[in-house]
Amino acid sequence: MILGLDVGSTTCKYVLIDEEGRIVDKNYERHNTKQAEKVLEFLERLEKEHGFTPGRDRVYITGSGAGIIGEMLGARFVQEVVAVATAVEKLHPEVRFVSEIGGEDMKTIFFHGEGDRKTRQVFMQSACAGGTGAFIEKSARKLGIPPEKLSQMGYLGYQLHKVSSKCGIFAEADVNTLVKAGVPVEEIIASLFEAVVYQNLAILTKGNTPRPYVLLLGGPNLFFKGLQEAWRHHLTRLWEERNVPLPEGKEPQELIIVPENALYYAALGCAFTAQSEPEENGVYKGMDRLRWWVEEGQHQQKEKEGRKGLWKTKEELEEFRRVYEPQVFAYRNRKPYTGKIEEVVIGCDFGSTTAKAVCLSKNKEVLFSVYTLSKGNPIEDAKFLFREIKERIGDAKVLGVGITGYGKDLLKDIIGADAPIVETVAHAAAGLHFFPDADCICDVGGVDVKIIILRNGAVVDFRLNSQCSSGNGAFLQGVAERFGIPLEEIAERAFSARAMPTLTMGCGVFLQSDIVNQQRKGWNADEILAALCWVLPQNVWIYAGNITNFKEIGRKFILQGGTHRNLAVVKAQVDFLKSKIPDAEVVVHPYSGEAGAIGAALIALENWEKTGRTRFRGFETIETLEYKSTTSEDTVCRWCPIECRRTFIDVKLPGGKGRPWSKVPLPEGWVRIIVNNSCPKGLVEDKNELKAIKEEMEEVRRRFPNVAQFVHKEAFNTRVEV
Template sequence: MIVGIDVGSTTCKYVLVDDNGNILDKAYERHNTHTAEKVLEFLIRLEEKYHLSPGKDRVYFTGSGASFIHTLVGGRFLQEVVAVSTAVEKLHPDVRFVSEIGGEDMKAVFIREIDGRRTKQVVMQNACAGGTGTFIEKTARKLGIPPEKLMYMGYKGYSIHRVSSKCGIFAEADVNTLIKAGVPVEEVMASLFDAVVYQNLTQLTKGNTPYPKVLLLGGPNLFFRGLREAWMVHLQRLWKERGVGDFSDQEMEELVVVPENSLYYASLGCVLTAMEEEGGVYQGTEKLRWWVEEGQYQQKLKEGKGGLVRSPKELESFLKKYSSSFSRVTPKKVDKIVVGCDFGSTSAKAVCLSEEGQVVYTCYTLSKGNPIEDARSIFGQIRAFMGDVQVLALGVTGYGKDLMGSVLGADVTVVETVAHATAGLHFFPDADCICDVGGVDVKILILRNGSVVDFRLNSQCSSGNGAFLQGVAERFQIPLEEVADRAFSAKAVPSFSMGCGVFLQSDIVNQQRKGWKAEEILAGLCAVLPLNVWVYAGNINNLAQVGRKFILQGGTHRNLAVVKAQVDFITSRVPDAEVYLHPFPGEAGALGVALLALEYYRRGNKSNFRGFPLLEKLNYRATTDSRTVCRWCPIHCQRTFIDVDVGYGEGREWSQVPLEKGWIRLIVGNACPKGLVEDERELAVIKERLRRVQNEFPNVAHFVKKEAFRYRKEKQGVG
């Protein structure tokens, strides 16, 4: 018998055939970073069920995680592109282009026939998450889409929005923008399918034309209906533009094929290669067992470094100090409250204060991809617990502050840096630095005498933020509440390089190949997070100049393994540093804006909050199409018009997207203030407002410069 085993970045596959090439068994399973353990499990299964025999049967390996494992069982290694190409050539002689999309890589094979000879040109991309299956799954999880629904989500018939296809990190930022703009999740996923296909066609084809017949391989192409539809549409358009042919939809179904065994083509390539050559005689599992039980741990100690804690006593001392830092709020019903809301990129949070400033209730919801729905969930939770309570004041911060501030009737809307500074200084008025690590950004606020004198913000790279850690944990199927315990259990951790999140993803794959387990990888990522936060994102190399009293807040710091890494990093550079964990790390933004709203109320102001009933019955619609594209400059931002029925709006009957009276329009997705207006009349109003602001708040430096040069010219004239 012959076994072909494909050890991929996220899954392991095998195909077992007899002497005649008949498939006896096959399997496709996630390995959750335990690649050696999964291969051992496969071989034991085949020995017990099919009597796979050492010295008699043969085994061939391929895949990113097999380059070392194959030596332990006597198998022969075959490069995965060669394996896939071999299977395609044998099974589909009429195919001219192959695209295989995996969990963390993508491959393209051009097959040409010149003078009766078939030639192959192979291109592979495994350095970036953009265009791969893992990125699709990660985005779906972010939007709360279950796998069984994701499989059937479509592409045709939906409005497509611009999503960066060159870099997975930029694509994630674009998806966040669409979510904040209230774009329906169906359109977000259709846009993502579009970006993945576009990335494959531009990055891998290098300008060459993929001629029919086309073969689509890999799990994403097999499982995601929308991705297959996007391939059909893009190839149909491409072939028409380049004169290959003007094919009907029915013809495209024949020319673009997803075979039944598309998951196993690398394994089949191994088997087909083994049938034509000698070697790869199976030597049994003894060495592989030793590696799993002892060898890999010894190797890890040589290559990596010690865990996050050196002893149980050290862990106990740390947990005793910092686990008690979290404030456990006992929900309390009161008649009047002040509410602070933080509409973030991954979740929405709310903090309710009593008139005396006591925290009486907190709640949160994972973002549903629409800030209005997030607000309904938050205020629904508040009303369910508090009843018809009176809201004395409402404050809003976060990515969705502008949109939700208008819809809810917020009294205070502030940027996140102000909200987080207020929350930190409330508990630690003499703080020198507040470090907030959120879902998709990092904020470092440097303070002097209770005022912010400098701040660093990084929201363009996932390196060092909570969403990156969360995404890795989800990929390993580890619940967020277990990440810290699992990370603390690691006795050795791999070394990761500081920097770009994409390169970190590549590092993770490389460490998996070496046998590092999920908990060890997570511990390593926690260990490198401070470098990414302070040096890479914050560009602060000398922490001693920042001060000595550091406050850690933001939802990522609810993970005590991250806190341990932060404390060790800060104290290694500032030995006398005091490092504190905010009592409400995840809700700090909401708490800060709630405190500002409380000040607004105490100054005698009345709240503009529109009330719970209006929010529950709120009628709105979002429009993103060719009519909403901004035409003020060549960038042509793809804006979204969110129209809300509040009962008092003037309407916009003149608009290309007409708006009836009683409604207000919120425009999002614009890159500059001009994008907030639809025509010249509104633009004139904006310009007038800007002139008025400039007159009220003149640029003093410009004024001094002008006066100084005027005086000099006058003197020269006199001379």
């Protein structure tokens, strides 16, 4: 028998064929970074159930993790593209273009010519995870979409939005923008499918035209219905535009094939290669060396190449836990407020991955907080938070509302916020409220990182990293979820690692590639998570913050943001900062996850103390909000050549003036909020509205003349006669 093995970046596959070339068995499983262990499990099963025998049967292997494993089995290595192309030529000789999308890489293969003159042209994307299966799954997790729903979500019939197709990090930023704008998750997922196909056709094909027949391979192409729809839509249109001749009697849709064994073509190619080579090649040597590697060898290798874990001695770890566990887990031990609530100030933080709200008393006491994972729509997040608040406070009076985070611009007028606050200001206010002598506040959130430098209670500088995701909680959580590790278990799993690999500081894309390389060397999920926690402070302070002289910052550091509820991250932060400033005092904010909301509430309270008024629209108005969003040709901004594809979010609110003159008419009683514009001009629909705004500005000038400007004009216009 011949075993074709494909050890990929996220999964392992095998195909076992007999002497007559029939498939005896096949399997596909995620390895969760334990590639060698998964292959060993496969081999034990094959020997027991199918009589796969050392010295008689053969193994051919391919994939990113094939190197070390193949040597131990006596397997013959086959380059991945060669393996896929071999299987395609044998099973589908009519195919002229192949797209294979894997967990963390993509490849396209063009077949030219016929018979013996048939040639292959290959283009690969392996450095960036943008457009791959892992990228799609990560985006879906962020939007709260379970895998079974994702596989059935469509492409056709949905409004599409611009999502970067070249870089996974920029694509993530685009998805955040769409979420902030209240775009439905169905449209965001359809736009992701669009981006993946665009990445293939515009970038990976290098200007070549895919001709029929077309073969779609890999898990994403097989499992995602919407991705198949996007391929069929674009290829059909492309063939029509470029006048590509199609086989007679065939509909364009029939020329795009997604085979049943789409997952196994690399493994099948290995087996087919073995059939054409001498029988002494790739003879199976048995499992003994691989078992030794799993049980002993990889640990010895890791001790040579890696570094110690996050702690050196048990005493050191116990002392750290004694000091920091009460700070990190303060929210668990907090007793609920039991007194009567009569007046409250509400602070909301609509973040990229979560939405939080906090209620303060007039005395700045935190009464309670409300938290939810983002539902992918800020308006729905707001409804949920205010519904929960109303249930807790009953008929208590709301003195004011402060709002911060990604969703503040969309929601400030809908909710009637008194204080829409920039995130850095909100976090600084929350940090200084509890620690007036703080020198630096470090907030690590879901998508961005903020470093706020203070002098005598005032902000003197700040550093913000809003593009790259390598130093934040979402990246760490995304890697853990790929390994099948729940968020709440990350810290303990990281602490269990006695050694860890050395990961590269910097770009999230290269860091992702580095993780794959460490998996090949045998590092497991716990050890990789420990290394990610260890490298996080370097990404935060050096890569994102660009800070070189730590002593100039001061000595008291406050750690904020939900990521600092991870004890392993806090351990790495404390060790890093004390390595730079030995006498540093590092403290975790008692409300680390809700700090932004607390800061917004504190500023809203200041506003109430000055004015005694609030713009809050009330719980009933928010609960009964009706809204609709529109993104079409009629919403495109025409003020400059960029032509931003804006989104109009129309909300039914008392006193709304409507916009009957708009290309997208709005009746009276509705208010329009324009998002996805890249400059202030984008907030204006057309010349009519611009004219109205100018008239309002002129009226203001007439009522409140600028005396200095008037004197300046008159002085230089005075004529002196000689």
